[in-house]
Amino acid sequence: MPVYTSEALILRTYKLAEADRIVVFLTKDRGKKRGVAKGARRAKSRFTATLEPLTRAGIAYYERELRDLVRINYVEPQRSALTAVARGTQDASALGHAEYFAELIDEWAPEGHADERLYRLGSSVIDALADAVPTDALARYFEFWLLRLQGVYPQLSACPECGGAFDGGAVMPAREQHYVCRRCAGGGGCADRSAERVGGTTLSLAAMHFLRTSATCSPDALIDAPLDAAAARELETAHRRLLHVHLEKELKSARVLRQIR
Ligand SMILES: [Zn+2]
DSSP, rough: OOEEEEEEEEEEEEEEETTTEEEEEEEETTTTEEEETTTTTTTTTTTTTTOOOEEEEEEEEOOTOOOOOOOEEEEEEEEHHHHHHHHHOOOOOHHHHHHHHHHHHHSOOBTOOOOOHHHHHHHHHHHHHTOOHHHHHHHHHHHHHHHHTTSSSSOOOOOOOOOOOOOOOOOOTTTTSSEHHHHTTGGGHHHHHHHTTTEEEEEHHHHHHHHHHHSOOGGGGGOOOOOOOOHHHHHHHHHHHHHHHSSOOOOOOHHHHHHHH
16 A cells, blocks of 8 residues: 655545544645544544644655555644634634635546645645634635636736726626726716616725736735725625636535624
8 A cells, every 4th residue: 555645635524434534634745635534533542733724744655556545654733714713813603704715626636636725725825824824815815726726717917808908996796707898887978887786896996906916916914914894895795706606606605704793
C-alpha cells in the first residue's frame, strides 16, 4: 500500500459505521480525496479536534488499489478557525464561515485532480480568518476569487454592452450573470429595455472598489480595506445569484449563516 503525506484542507466529515468517520479533504498535490479515519468518533480518538471544516493540516494516508476510499493514518493540524475562536481573535461566526468556505471548495474541487490555485485560496483564507480579518469582507473576497478561478466571474474592466467605465457603479440585471453600467441598465432611454431590467442587483462604487482591490490583494490585506455594511450586502446578493446559477442550488451553510445574522 503506497503511503502519501501532504498538506491538506479538511472539507467535511460524515459518520461511518459505529466509531469511524469519512473525511473529505483537499490535498495540495493530488486534489480531493475521501478517507476513513478509524475510531474518529471515540471520545479519546487521536483525531479529536483535528477534523473541523477548513483546518489546514499535515496528513498521511494509504491508498489501496481499486478502492475509492483511502485510509487516513494521521492528521496533524496547523491552523484553523477553531483555534482563532479559542484564542479570542475571532468570534464564533468564524466557524460558520469556515464551514461555508469548505462547502464551496468541496462543491467545486473535482476528485483526485490537483488544483493548486484553489488550494492556495483555501489556505490563505484560513490564515486570514486566524488573523482576525472581518468575516463579512472575507466571505465576499472568497466568493469573488472562487468564481474567478472557475472563469465565471463577470467582467469588471468595462461595461460589456457599451464599453464604458463603471464610473457610477454597476447593475447585474435580473436573470443575467454579468454587470452592466448604470446607463445601460437604465435602458439608455429605451423604455422597453428599462422595464425588462427591473429587479436587478445594484453595486455601488464602494462595492466595485472592493472587487478591484480584491483582485490584486491577498485576503490578509482586507484588514486595511474595510467593506461597509451596505456594499457587503450588495455583493452578497450578486454573489449568491452567481453561485446559485453555477451550482444549481443553495448551500446549507450559506442558509445557516444568513439565519444567524
Ligand atoms: Zn454600458
